[in-house]
Amino acid sequence: MKNNQIAFITGASRGIGFAIAKAFVLNGTNVVCASRNSKDLEKAVDKLKSLGGNAIGIPLDVSSLSNFKSAVDYTIEKFEKIDFLINNAGIVKDNLILRMKEEDWDSVINVNLKGTFNGIKCVTPYMMKKKFGRIINISSVSGLMGNYGQINYAAAKSGIIGLTKTSARELASRNITVNAVAPGYIKTDMVSNLNDKYKDELLKMIPLGRIGNADEIASTVLFLSSKNAGYITGETISVNGGLYI
Secondary structure, eight states, X not given: OOOSOEEEEETTTSHHHHHHHHHHHHTTOEEEEEXXXXXXXXXXXXXXXXXXXXXXXXXXXXXXXXXXXXXXXXXXXXXSOOOEEEXXXXXXXXXXXXXXXXXXXXXXXXXXXXXXHHHHHHHHHHHHHHTOEEXXXXXXXXXXXXXXXXHHHHHHHHHHHHHHHHHHHHHGGGTEEXXXXXXXXXXXXXXXXXXXXXXXXXXXXXXXXXOBOHHHHHHHHHHHXXXXXXTOOSOEEEESTTSOO
C-alpha cells in the first residue's frame, strides 16, 4: 500500500542513488529522482514505475542553487511537501595533489559539497513549516580516512560530515533530523573500473572480505528515514565491511 510521503533523491539515475530510490518505492514512498543525465534519468523512472512505484524525474545540476531551488519548488507544487531529502549526487576526478587541476578541485567540491549544502538550504523552509523532515547525506569512507589521489573527493566528503553535524544542530528544534551515511567500496561503475590487482589488495583490507552492495546503503538510508531512527541526528553511519575500524 502506498503512503503519502515524498522522497527527493539526487544522483538517482544509477548506482547507489537508484538503489535508494528503489528501496523507497518498494516501501510505498513517492519518489522524485533528480540527475544531470536526462536519458539515464528517464530509464530509471521507467524501471521504478515498472515496480509499481510512483516516481517522477527532474533534470538537476545540484551545484546550482537556483537550479536546485527550481526543482524543489516544482516538487512542492506537485506534492505539497518533501519528507525526505537524500543528497547522493557526486562525481570523482582523481589525481595526486601535485597534478590536480584547479577546475577538477572546483567541480568536485561544487557537486559533492556545495550540492549537499544547496539541497539542505532549499528544502528546509518547507520542512520547517511542516515541522518534520529527514535529511540523509551520502558521505564516504574517503571522507573519514582520506584516500590516495582523492584529495578533492575526500575533502568534499569530509565536509559533508561537518555540514551534517551543524545542520542537525540548527534544525533539531523543528523535528528535522540530519544524518550521513559513509559507504565503503560498493559495487558501482566507479568500483567496476578498478583493475583486478587493486581489487585483490582492497579485499585484503576489508575484514568482511567483500565489496558491498548498493542495496545495503539503501537499506541504511531507509532506516534513517523511518520512525525507528527518530532519535538519531548528527550522526555518520559507516557501511564499509569494517574497512575503517
